[in-house]
Amino acid sequence: MSRHTSARCFSVIEVLVACALLLLLMGAVMSLMWSARDQRSRVTAISTSAREVLAMLDQIESDLMTAVAADPREGSGVVGDETSIRILSRGVWLRGSFGERSPRDIQGSSFNFDGQGARVEAERWLVSGERMRATVCERVGELRFRYADGFAWHDTFDAAERGSMPTAIEISVTTSRGEFWRRIVRIPDGGGEGA
Numbered sequence: 510m511s512r513h514t515s516a517r518c519f520s521v522i523e524v525l526v527a528c529a530l531l532l533l534l535m536g537a538v539m540s541l542m543w544s545a546r547d548q549r550s551r552v553t554a555i556s557t558s559a560r561e562v563l564a565m566l567d568q569i570e571s572d573l574m575t576a577v578a579a580d581p582r583e584g585s586g587v588v589g590d591e592t593s594i595r596i597l598s599r600g601v602w603l604r605g606s607f608g609e610r611s612p613r614d615i616q617g618s619s620f621n622f623d624g625q626g627a628r629v630e631a632e633r634w635l636v637s638g639e640r641m642r643a644t645v646c647e648r649v650g651e652l653r654f655r656y657a658d659g660f661a662w663h664d665t666f667d668a669a670e671r672g673s674m675p676t677a678i679e680i681s682v683t684t685s686r687g688e689f690w691r692r693i694v695r696i697p698d699g700g701g702e703g704a
Contacts, residue, residue, distance in 0.1 A: 558684050561646045565620070565629060566680060568645070570694045572596045572618050573678060578668045578698070580615050583636065585669035587678075587696075589654050592622040594678070620645070622652035627685055648685040655679040659699070674699045 519527075575598040577586040586597040597617050618633045629646040646652075656666035657677040668674050676699035682690045 555686065555688065558646075558648060558686065558688060562649075562682050562684070562688075562690050565631070565645045566682070566690065566692045568618075568631070569594070569596075569620060569678075569680060570692065572598050573694050573696055575599050576668075576674065576696065576698075577615070578672070578674050583615055583617065585667050587656075587666060587668040587674060589656065589678075590665045591653055591655075592624070593620060594654050595619040620652075622649065646682070649682060650685045650687075651681070651683040653679075653681040655681075657699075 573587070573596060576596050577599060579586050580597050583597050585595075588595050595617065596619070597615055599614050599616075616633065616635050618631065621630050621632075622628075623630055627647065627649050628644050629649055629652055630642065631645045632640060632642045634640040655662045655664060655678070656675040657663075657679070658666070658671065658673075659676045662679070666675050666678075674696045677693050677695045679691065679693045
């Protein structure tokens with residue numbers, strides 16, 4: 510073979526080396542794509558979990574801002590233990606225009622942690638008897654409520670029994686993935702001084 514001809518052709522070894530480099534490059538790109546896909550799945554799961562938890566905390570805080578200590582027909586306004594809370598609150602209703610037929614504006618909500626199902630179940634009801642139930646958070650490892658009376662934190666609370674609202678409620682949520690949220694809601698009409 511002449512020198513001129515071999516300069517223009519690739520040897521078998523050069524072709525094999527080029528193919529091996531190409532396969533290595535393709536493997537690295539595929540590995541990067543799989544890693545990005547897994548990372549996206551993790552971020553999506555965390556953001557979904559965060560949205561659920563924050564929406565639940567916002568709803569509980571909203572209900573507590575309009576909570577009543579007690580209602581003669583419905584009972585205690587805020588009653589709860591470490592894993593559940595029941596809140597009676599007032600809605601917005603224009604009084605007076607209906608006289609005796611004026612509807613009651615009291616409504617209730619409850620949030621209960623189901624440890625076996627790893628979820629938080631919520632229920633909302635009107636005094637008319639209409640009830641709505643939904644799962645508001647899934648993949649929950651722990652939900653914990655604590656109640657301040659102005660002097661100390663307690664694991665249980667009953668506003669009707671105590672004759673006043675708690676000064677604050679601490680809500681702690683840990684997801685099954687280990688994310689942790691804590692919110693302390695100060696009750697506007699809470700009894701006692703300082704928590």
